[in-house]
Amino acid sequence: MPVLEIEDLRVAIDRKDGNEVLRGVSLTIEAGETVCLVGESGSGKSVSSLATMGLLPKGALKVTGGRILLDGENLLDLSAAQLRECRATRMSMIFQEPMTALNPVLKVGDQIREVLEAHTKMSNAEAHAKVLDILDQVGLPDIERMMRSYPHQLSGGQRQRIMIAMALILEPRLLIADEPTTALDVTTQKQILKLIKDLQKQHGTAVLFITHDMGVVAEIADRVYVMNRGEMVETGPLMQILSAPAEAYTRQLLSAVPSLVPRQARPVSRRNVALEITDLDKIYGGGGFLSKTRTTHAAKGVSLELKAGRTLGIVGESGSGKSTVARCVMRLIDPTSGGIRVGGQQISGLSRRGLHPYRKKLQMVFQDPYRSLNPRLTIEESVIEGPVNYGMPQAQARAKAAELLELVGLPAAAARRYPHMFSGGQRQRIAIARALAMEPDLLVADEAVSALDVSVQAQVLHLLAEIQDRTHIAILFITHDLRVAAQICDEVAVMRQGEVVEYGPTAGVLGAPKHDYTRALLAAAPGRDWDFPNFRPVAA
Amino acid sequence: MPVYFLRRVLAAIPVMLVVAVFVFLLLRLTPGDPAAIIAGDMATPDQLDRIRTTLGLNDPLHVQFVHWIGQLMRGDFGTSLISNQPVIHLVGDRMWPTIWIALITITLSVAVAVPMGVMAAWRHGSWIDHLVMTFSVLGFSIPVFVIGYLLIMVFAIDLKLLPVQGYIAPTKDFAGFLQRAILPAVTLSSIYIALIARMTRASLLDVLGEDYVRTARAKGLTEGRVLFRHALRNAAVPVMTVIGTGFALLISGVVVTESVFNIPGLGRLTVDSIFARDYPVIQALILLTAGIYVFVNLLIDLSYSFLDPRIRY
Numbered sequence: 001m002p003v004l005e006i007e008d009l010r011v012a013i014d015r016k017d018g019n020e021v022l023r024g025v026s027l028t029i030e031a032g033e034t035v036c037l038v039g040e041s042g043s044g045k046s047v048s049s050l051a052t053m054g055l056l057p058k059g060a061l062k063v064t065g066g067r068i069l070l071d072g073e074n075l076l077d078l079s080a081a082q083l084r085e086c087r088a089t090r091m092s093m094i095f096q097e098p099m100t101a102l103n104p105v106l107k108v109g110d111q112i113r114e115v116l117e118a119h120t121k122m123s124n125a126e127a128h129a130k131v132l133d134i135l136d137q138v139g140l141p142d143i144e145r146m147m148r149s150y151p152h153q154l155s156g157g158q159r160q161r162i163m164i165a166m167a168l169i170l171e172p173r174l175l176i177a178d179e180p181t182t183a184l185d186v187t188t189q190k191q192i193l194k195l196i197k198d199l200q201k202q203h204g205t206a207v208l209f210i211t212h213d214m215g216v217v218a219e220i221a222d223r224v225y226v227m228n229r230g231e232m233v234e235t236g237p238l239m240q241i242l243s244a245p246a247e248a249y250t251r252q253l254l255s256a257v258p259s260l261v262p263r264q265a266r267p268v269s270r271r272n273v274a275l276e277i278t279d280l281d282k283i284y285g286g287g288g289f290l291s292k293t294r295t296t297h298a299a300k301g302v303s304l305e306l307k308a309g310r311t312l313g314i315v316g317e318s319g320s321g322k323s324t325v326a327r328c329v330m331r332l333i334d335p336t337s338g339g340i341r342v343g344g345q346q347i348s349g350l351s352r353r354g355l356h357p358y359r360k361k362l363q364m365v366f367q368d369p370y371r372s373l374n375p376r377l378t379i380e381e382s383v384i385e386g387p388v389n390y391g392m393p394q395a396q397a398r399a400k401a402a403e404l405l406e407l408v409g410l411p412a413a414a415a416r417r418y419p420h421m422f423s424g425g426q427r428q429r430i431a432i433a434r435a436l437a438m439e440p441d442l443l444v445a446d447e448a449v450s451a452l453d454v455s456v457q458a459q460v461l462h463l464l465a466e467i468q469d470r471t472h473i474a475i476l477f478i479t480h481d482l483r484v485a486a487q488i489c490d491e492v493a494v495m496r497q498g499e500v501v502e503y504g505p506t507a508g509v510l511g512a513p514k515h516d517y518t519r520a521l522l523a524a525a526p527g528r529d530w531d532f533p534n535f536r537p538v539a540a
Numbered sequence: 541m542p543v544y545f546l547r548r549v550l551a552a553i554p555v556m557l558v559v560a561v562f563v564f565l566l567l568r569l570t571p572g573d574p575a576a577i578i579a580g581d582m583a584t585p586d587q588l589d590r591i592r593t594t595l596g597l598n599d600p601l602h603v604q605f606v607h608w609i610g611q612l613m614r615g616d617f618g619t620s621l622i623s624n625q626p627v628i629h630l631v632g633d634r635m636w637p638t639i640w641i642a643l644i645t646i647t648l649s650v651a652v653a654v655p656m657g658v659m660a661a662w663r664h665g666s667w668i669d670h671l672v673m674t675f676s677v678l679g680f681s682i683p684v685f686v687i688g689y690l691l692i693m694v695f696a697i698d699l700k701l702l703p704v705q706g707y708i709a710p711t712k713d714f715a716g717f718l719q720r721a722i723l724p725a726v727t728l729s730s731i732y733i734a735l736i737a738r739m740t741r742a743s744l745l746d747v748l749g750e751d752y753v754r755t756a757r758a759k760g761l762t763e764g765r766v767l768f769r770h771a772l773r774n775a776a777v778p779v780m781t782v783i784g785t786g787f788a789l790l791i792s793g794v795v796v797t798e799s800v801f802n803i804p805g806l807g808r809l810t811v812d813s814i815f816a817r818d819y820p821v822i823q824a825l826i827l828l829t830a831g832i833y834v835f836v837n838l839l840i841d842l843s844y845s846f847l848d849p850r851i852r853y
Contacts, residue, residue: 087760
């Protein structure tokens with residue numbers, strides 16, 4: 001008998017005549033098996049898992065049909081109390097954001113022990129021993145101290161290990177992992193994936209792994225289910241899905257995955273240097289009035305050069321200093337020392353007022369399109385704000401906004417709408433239009449496509465390349481995603497702990513890395529052995 | 541933590557000093573002769589001279605200030621111009637009724653408002669939520685004197701359950717104190733219940749949408765544990781702020797209620813001494829109020845770091 005069997009599950013918006021968000025989804029998982037549920041945002045993969053756990057947001061979504069059988073028992077027939085008893089004992093779930101999934105005001109040891117208190121009658125000593133045992137199993141160091149830590153004292157990877165410990169302490173039959181490694185660095189991701197795999201083998205747990213990342217799928221799945229817009233599109237063993245997908249949607253999804261094989265740099269068309277960074281240093285913290293904080297050397301002697309019409313990538317893991325460099329270039333923060341020249345003009349020493357004429361030349365596109373647009377301003381107001389601030393007449397600015405919106409592929413009617421009426425990809429297009437409205441020489445894109453689905457990501461990257469072709473704008477592209485960097489950058493700089501460890505043409509750095517760290521990063525990239533767009537292993 | 545505490549106490553000194561300078565100048569910078577203001581319209585030149593000498597008004601300003609601060613340090617706040625009693629006794633006598641009423645009011649408010657807010661947030665959009673919100677609008681909008689007189693009419697005059705007005709110190713007769721304190725406390729708490737319940741509800745609604753609340757439910761915890769152990773403590777910081785400032789306000793600004801219930805507290809002393817131009821008393825009251833605000837703010841800040849381990853100074 002399968003551990004989990006979902007039959008014809010239907011979920012709808014909890015309203016009279018509410019739209020269906022899941023339309024007859026079926027899925028089975030056997031003991032010891034890892035099943036990947038893949039799909040883009042809005043496909044219904046998270047809704048399926050939350051429905052299984054009985055955690056659908058109350059008053060927003062409700063199950064309207066089908067059955068969810070856990071070891072043959074229909075979870076939809078259980079009372080609230082019975083269902084509560086199942087959670088953590090027979091089925092557990094871990095979530096995407098380890099940063100927010102743990103309660104910030106409780107010690108992590110207490111948060112794990114709480115599971116035991118809720119479901120067992122263990123004595124204090126037994127519970128203590130059991131918590132220590134599971135912390136040891138998830139590979140955490142110094143477990144006695146770890147138990148007494150608060151979440152903010154731990155790294156993202158450690159927090160996700162705590163989440164896994166919490167989920168597996170009562171050895172449930174089913175573990176649902178909803179994008180558990182998406183927010184982690186690649187090297188940490190690799191460790192967490194291995195940990196889940198190891199624990200699964202030890203305990204024979206069935207794992208339902210939800211992800212949008214085909215690389216991760218290639219690493220861990222036994223079988224794959226592909227979802228799109230609330231429906232199950234295709235299912236099959238991993239190799240069959242990767243090498244011979246039957247459905248057009250699956251093919252499209254795989255084709256959108258950027259290849260790790262770097263593209264060749266474009267020929268240099270223009271000689272003028274758009275951005276020159278020399279020996280940039282940034283130290284955070286230090287002595288404040290009445291307080292002393294630890295100093296962090298976030299950028300150490302960074303020197304980079306970017307010519308007009310080219311794209312320079314800065315890649316690295318969190319804490320590598322890549323965003324610090326971007327913010328120094330934008331002068332959102334002040335560099336501690338070193339030079340930043342934009343179009344030949346030294347801007348690193350300029351005052352706020354002195355910087356004003358050059359601000360126009362530097363524009364930025366931020367990571368999260370859901371938070372980088374002011375929700376109270378219409379799209380047009382957002383786009384024209386910069387030019388008008390620099391003295392462009394309203395009417396002219398509006399005409400220009402209309403032009404730009406067309407350039408980024410949005411309908412003219414978009415101008416009078418508000419950000420919440422657009423999808424993530426559309427919002428990022430708007431953010432690009434807003435940046436271009438200033439006619440900058442340099443565009444800084446800080447993880448600008450990281451929050452987007454692969455197909456949307458491909459479109460936005462295509463748009464950036466097209467704009468670059470037309471306007472010869474220089475792009476400084478900050479990303480943690482080596483696949484994206486390999487496809488969009490002419491040159492790439494790899495950063496670690498504030499230092500540039502390797503810098504050169506993308507084909508060289510990512511194709512034949514010289515530095516150990518670059519090699520480690522590439523080795524950790526999930527699915528590196530598979531050439532997704534061509535449905536075959538990477539040619540050796 | 542002790543270091544932080546010490547630092548905060550030290551940081552309070554400049555604040556209090558600024559207040560002291562302001563209070564000192566209040567009298568000296570008033571247009572005209574302070575002695576004449578104090579003595580009133582009917583004063584003889586002889587009386588004016590005597591006042592100038594007692595206040596040291598013939599000395600340079602900074603000498604006067606140092607002298608005055610020295611007196612304060614020794615607990616000498618001067619003598620009331622009206623009753624001729626030492627100000628420190630006058631204010632000391634009036635302080636306790638106000639503090640007792642404030643304590644009872646804030647305790648009552650928290651005990652009623654926090655559960656109300658929690659229920660409203662938990663059953664967001666239900667009739668409980670609507671009831672709490674309606675009550676909160678009423679609490680805000682009905683003036684305290686209306687509530688006060690209504691309560692007196694119903695409980696003291698019609699039902700004869702409680703005395704109409706007055707005050708007895710709890711140290712003398714606790715039952716008598718409670719009988720007299722309950723109506724003013726209920727009157728005063730109406731607005732605080734409204735405020736704290738709203739704040740609790742809003743803050744908790746935010747927290748209930750957080751990922752860790754979902755995690756707590758995914759662990760199979762009961763709703764009670766999810767609400768009180770996981771959600772409420774995270775929602776407590778803004779609520780704590782309202783409670784703290786509410787308490788400070790209660791001590792300095794309950795004139796109307798003290799008048800309605802005839803309580804010999806600080807509010808009425810303030811009004812009386814302003815009308816009588818009793819400057820030494822006014823000065824002492826301003827200093828006391830500022831001191832209470834500084835102290836309460838210190839307590840609020842300390843409570844933050846207790847509630848949320850991420851807050852460390």
